[in-house]
Amino acid sequence: MREPSGHMYAMHRYLPDHVIERSEYYQDFYIREGLRYSCGGMVVDGDFRLIMAVHRPVNHVPYDDSTIQALQRVLDHLPNIFRVRQTAAQAHARTPMMAAALDALPRAVIVVDDEMRVHYLNAAANTMLERSTEIRVQSNRFAAADPHVAPQLKKRIRDVCAACPAVEPLPLYALDSAGRPALEIHVVPLKPQLSLQFDRQTRPLAMVLPRRRFQDPAQPEGSERPFSLSRAEMALATGLASGLTPAQCADRAGVRISTVRSQIKSIFAKTGARRIADIVALFSD
Incomplete structure (x- = not known):
């Protein structure tokens, strides 16, 4: 609290290991909870004093300079985060x-x-x-x-x-x-x-x-298929409607997954569907 605000401070620089070993506070609270290294900072924003503390487990190494710099960027943005939170909490907003x-x-x-x-x-x-x-x-x-x-x-x-x-x-x-x-x-x-x-x-x-609603496809007569789908596209559509994934349809047809994706795009264009769930709705009957 005595250090200038606006900066993240790694506590191991202030409290070395021999101090931690003799500290009842660290032994009774931090170490018992599995924590050892901490890094904290404070920033003053108007009437608010915002404090950020980050802790590492016992088996982790002390904070290095790059990590402290990353935490410093978070501390710098902390006032902005609270302003957004306050704005969202206002009923009129x-x-x-x-x-x-x-x-x-x-x-x-x-x-x-x-x-x-x-x-x-x-x-x-x-x-x-x-x-x-x-x-x-x-x-x-x-x-x-x-x-x-x-x-x-x-x-x-x-x-x-x-x-x-x-x-x-x-x-x-x-x-x-x-x-x-x-x-x-x-x-x-x-x-x-x-x-x-x-x-x-x-x-x-x-x-x-x-x-x-999507219009139900007309029942095919003879070899006629709805929406002018090709034989492979019709097989894919009925496979998807029966619960198969695109990858399973590719394995069953003996083609690559990229081929199945192209066929799905073609089915979308011909039926007006936008997602696989729409294909299932059209062909599940």
Whole structure:
């Protein structure tokens, strides 16, 4: 504490081995816990005094100059770390940070209360609503266009906003104009500590997660294969759908893994899938 602040100090330079051997403090606390060498520093930041201490086990060597320099860089940045932490802890700063995180998600996220009032839409949700006829937001109220689906959606939102949230694991399907399932919708509760950031009254909120379904492939007639897949691509797709990994598919087909990766890219392009899980969903039947 007497040394100038802003520097990391290796304690072995101040307390040699013969002092440690006679020190009740070291023998009763540090050595008993398996610690021997320590390095510490202090930095003053306004009204705060920040202290960083790093310890090494008994069987480790003393701190060398390069390690002390690395720890010095951490000490220099310690005030910045605490400033970020304080900013994140402020309630008014959490909402924009949460919104930025949700906007980065490729999946649509709609935050609503039990009366179907919309509290937040991320970028993907806004894009989906512009193109969708199955769901809509009017007068800041969220609803499904289909009169049969709308009450089911409202009930699920109320269920997850209840004191003891009840979550339906199976998705709800919004139908298109032809009566076919078009949107797959999951409804999950928003954690209470996150709800506070969207609604100062701390009322329960729900997250509605809609996504466009992949159309089921047409059943092949004769030698016809869906999506104009080649024979090798069709074999790979069905193999992945049955639970095989790309490496296992390569071994079974007797080809290199790079060939399988190229075939997966081709399947993505032909089916519109973006990941292997989508291929599994398309071909699992």
